[in-house]
Amino acid sequence: MNEKDWLIIRTVWQYKNITRAAEQLFTSQPALSYRLKQIERKLSVQLFEENGRGLAFSAQGRYLAQHAETVLAELQLLKTTLQNLNGPQQGELRIGVSSNFAAYCLPDLLHQFSQQHPGISVRLVSGLSEEMYIRLQRGDVHLALVKDDYGWKEGKRLVNEDNYYLISRQPLDLAQLPHLPQIKINHGGHITRLIERWWNASYSTAPHITMNVDKLEVCLAMVERGMGYAIVSSYQPLAESLFRVPLFVGDEPVKSRTWLLYRHASADAAVTLPFVELFSEYR
Structure with missing residues (x-):
């Protein structure tokens, strides 16, 4: 199926009349009828039904006609995009x-x-x-x-x-982690679920959260001053003085x-x- 085939199907669907569709496509009615037969043979479908009341599309024909709108719109978008990419991009x-x-x-x-x-x-x-x-x-x-x-x-x-780490000013006793103050940063739903999965795989009690903050800078400042530990990813620079422990669930690291x-x-x-x-x- 090429662009002309899709245009023919859309035009015949629009006018429901071979003669009027041929006029719009600047071709003859016999030439258009022949092209429609070629499309049917190519796709092994029947575009029309015999009902004695004029031109009626079959179920296959209706589906192709509706799909033609999408195909032609995508082709036009492709042409426009290629033309725009040929010069300096603006916008x-x-x-x-x-x-x-x-x-x-x-x-x-x-x-x-x-x-x-x-x-x-x-x-x-x-x-x-x-x-x-x-x-x-x-x-x-x-x-x-x-x-x-x-x-x-x-x-x-x-x-x-990036990997997720427990970070703190002093070395951590991981067995005591549920009793130590945690500075919790709002990571958003997906990351929060990842961290909860790690916690639940490691501990049976909830963490002892003493601070909830919305900015990473605030979280790091509190950790650096010994106010508690935090869980952060490694794509931001961390102070060399901080202790860090990577998080694992089984053998898999918890990643951002x-x-x-x-x-x-x-x-x-x-x-x-x-x-x-x-x-x-x-x-």
């Missing part, structure tokens, strides 16, 4: 990023991106991964850098992977994974694809 790129990745990993990447693509302006929003994923689903952002792939069915790329999520087919592909390509050699 606005909207990105949603998990807070810690935005603070510790993204600045150098965005600087590199702006140097390579000065015509693309970036609008950035950061927050919890769940919030950024919702923004992607709604179309508020073109791309999301988040801590889970959320079962996303379109474009995705693992861009960062950052995913880049995006759509394969998008009217904004001319600005999203250059950013996706930025991660081809990242990590």
Whole structure:
């Protein structure tokens, strides 16, 4: 099936009349009828039913006609995107990023991106991964850098992977951990579940949480002053003076994974694809 075949099916479906469809396609009625027979033979289908009341599509024909709209729209989007990619990329790129990745990993990447693509302006929003994923689903952002792939069915790329550690100012007696003060940072739902899985595999009692904080900087400052221990990932720089113990469930380390999520087919592909390509050699 080529583009002309899909256009023929859509036009005949639209007019429900071979003669009028032929006029719209600037061809003759016999030529159009012959092309329709070729499509039927090629796909081993029957496009029309005999009902004595004019042209009526079969179930197979109706399905192909409805699918034709999607195919032709995607082909047009592909042509437009290829034309836009042929010249300097321009436009606005909207990105949603998990807070810690935005603070510790993204600045150098965005600087590199702006140097390579000065015509693309970036609008950035950061927050919890769940919030950024919702923004992607709604179309508020073109791309999301988040801590889970959320079962996303379109474009995705693992861009960062780090271990989780217990950190403290003094060496820890792990057997006494449930009784020691924990400084808990709001990691978001997915990471919280990972840490809870590790805790429940290791201890039968709940942790002794004495502080709940929303910023990594606050958490680290408290740990460095001996106010308690914390659980953090390793992609941010940690003070050399801090003791750290990697987390394992069985033989598997507990890891922080950052995913880049995006759509394969998008009217904004001319600005999203250059950013996706930025991660081809990242990590």
